[in-house]
Amino acid sequence: MGIQNWTEDIILVELHREPRMEGELTTTVDIVNDRDDCDVVLDFSEVDIITSSSLSKLLKLRKLLEDCGRRLIFCSVQDLTRKAFKITGLEGIFEVADDKSAASAVLQGVN
Numbered sequence: 001m002g003i004q005n006w007t008e009d010i011i012l013v014e015l016h017r018e019p020r021m022e023g024e025l026t027t028t029v030d031i032v033n034d035r036d037d038c039d040v041v042l043d044f045s046e047v048d049i050i051t052s053s054s055l056s057k058l059l060k061l062r063k064l065l066e067d068c069g070r071r072l073i074f075c076s077v078q079d080l081t082r083k084a085f086k087i088t089g090l091e092g093i094f095e096v097a098d099d100k101s102a103a104s105a106v107l108q109g110v111n
Contacts, residue, residue, distance in 0.1 A: 002014060002024075003024065003027060003028060003031065006041065006104075009037060009038050009039060010038060010039050010040070010041060010104070010107060011028065011031060011032075011038050011039070011040045011041070012041050012043065012100070013025075013028050013040065013041070013042050013043065014043045014045070014046070015042055015043060015044055015046060015047050016046055016047075017046055017047060017048060017049075018047075018049060018050065018051050018054065019051075021047060021050070021054050022051065022053055022054050022057065025054055025057035025058065025061065026057060028040060028042075028061060029057065029060060029061050029064060032061065032064050032065060032068075032070075033064065036068040036070075037068075037070075038070060039065070039070050039071045039072070039073070039107050040061065040065060040070070040071075040072050040073070041073050041074075041075060041097075041100065041103045041104070041107070042058075042072070042073070042074050042075070043075050043076050043100060044074055044075065044076050044077040044078060044081055045075075045076035045078070047077075047078060047081055048078055048080050048081065049080055049081070049084070050081050050084050055084075055088060055090065058072075058094070059090075059093075062093070062094065071095065071106075071107060072094070072095065073095045073096070073097055073103045073106055073107065074094050074095065074096045074097070074103075075096070075097045075098065075099050075100055075102065075103040076098070076099050076100070077096055
C-alpha cells in the first residue's frame with residue numbers, strides 16, 4: 001500500500017480511508033510538483049467515503065497534472081465514492097478505469 005513508482009513515468013497511489021487519504025493526496029501533489037513528468041493512477045479500492053477536503057486535493061492534483069500535459073486516472077472506485085462524485089457534479093471531470101490493469105492500458109493507449 002501507499003505511493004510507489006509503478007513504472008518510470010507512472011505513480012500508483014493506493015489510497016487509504018479518510019483521514020489518512022488526505023495526507024496521501026498532499027504527498028502525491030508534492031511529488032508531482034517535484035517531478036512534473038509523470039501520470040498518476042489513484043487506486044480507490046480501500047476508500048468508502050471522501051471528504052470535501054480530499055475532493056479539493058483531487059481537483060488540485062488534476063489541474064497540476066493537466067497543466068504539465070499528464071493524466072490522472074482513478075481505478076477501483078467504490079459505489080459510495082462514485083455517488084459523491086455524482087452529487088458534487090464531478091463525475092465527468094475525472095477519468096475512471098475499472099481496475100489497475102485497465103488504468104495501465106488506458107495510459108499505454110491499449111484498447
